[in-house]
Amino acid sequence: MDIHLGKNMKTMKSGERVDLLVSKWGNSLAVRLPAKSARQLGVGEGDTLVGEMAADGRLVLSAEARAVGKSEIRRLREFLARQKVTAPVVAGMRRGTRY
Numbered sequence: 001m002d003i004h005l006g007k008n009m010k011t012m013k014s015g016e017r018v019d020l021l022v023s024k025w026g027n028s029l030a031v032r033l034p035a036k037s038a039r040q041l042g043v044g045e046g047d048t049l050v051g052e053m054a055a056d057g058r059l060v061l062s063a064e065a066r067a068v069g070k071s072e073i074r075r076l077r078e079f080l081a082r083q084k085v086t087a088p089v090v091a092g093m094r095r096g097t098r099y
């Protein structure tokens with residue numbers, strides 16, 4: 001079976017291949033993702049990869065979209081709180097334009 005990592009990798013060259021070893025894990029089979037590939041995908045332990053079987057028998061893996069956590073929301077709110085409030089630009093543009 002040919003395993004090809006999906007197009008969601010931003011830093012990986014197009015068509016670059018990664019060999020993944022299939023191992024026994026309990027009654028199932030598992031593949032180990034090399035650390036470099038995991039970093040390039042932006043995935044870590046506990047994250048989910050979505051696999052799609054292509055018509056030609058390839059398995060295409062891509063990172064599942066992650067939910068935004070509480071720490072990211074807190075950082076975003078802190079960032080927005082530091083932003084300066086400016087005068088509305090559109091209202092000024094409309095006053096200077098003839099309709």
